[in-house]
Amino acid sequence: MVEGEHEDYKTICDRLRNNSYKLTPQRQTILRTFLENSARHLSAEDVYSLVKNEYPDMGLATVYRTLDLLAELGILQKNDFGDGRSRYEFTRKDEHHHHHLICLNCGEVSEFDDDLLESLETVIFKRNRFKVVDHDLKFLGYCQKCQSTLE
Structure with missing residues (x-):
């Protein structure tokens, strides 16, 4: 994904707060992980393996809940590529399909x-x-x- 096609970090954080969700350190870490890997389609397991060094106490269940929340808010798009794992990517601001x-x-x-x-x-x-x-x-x-x- 080309830089600028998704919301920036501050806008996403504001969106969480405006929907009465706390911006926990875990959510911040998961958001940063997607920003740093915006060209990839990450599964919950991928995210977990990328964040577990910074937050060893963060469980896979927290990652799943956070990804579901971000998808529900329209920040992430959930994809099924037929491999048994949901993959996530930023929802694009434009309406162009890919x-x-x-x-x-x-x-x-x-x-x-x-x-x-x-x-x-x-x-x-x-x-x-x-x-x-x-x-x-x-x-x-x-x-x-x-x-x-x-x-």
Whole structure:
């Protein structure tokens, strides 16, 4: 994700406070972890492994609760990439959709920013009078690194 496409740290903190949530050291650490890893799609387990050195007393349950809260407030977007673990990323400020490329071998997730479905959404509306408000598209295949090992 390009810097500036999500809310900044101060805005997120204000949003928590405005919704009557405390800005605990654990929540601050988890938010900073996402800011420092904004190009990645982190699972709760990923976050836990990244923060456990700074906060050894923070449990995995705290990470799960915090991620659920941040998703509920619309700060993070929760994704299901079919690997049995929810992955999170910042919710974008703009309405531009992006899609995910998921490697079936190593599990790497990357983003594809070109939204080629806008014209399809227009056709759907014209033909079916169905207004699409969101879509989720995942491309499954093999990343460049794994393609070379599979040959």
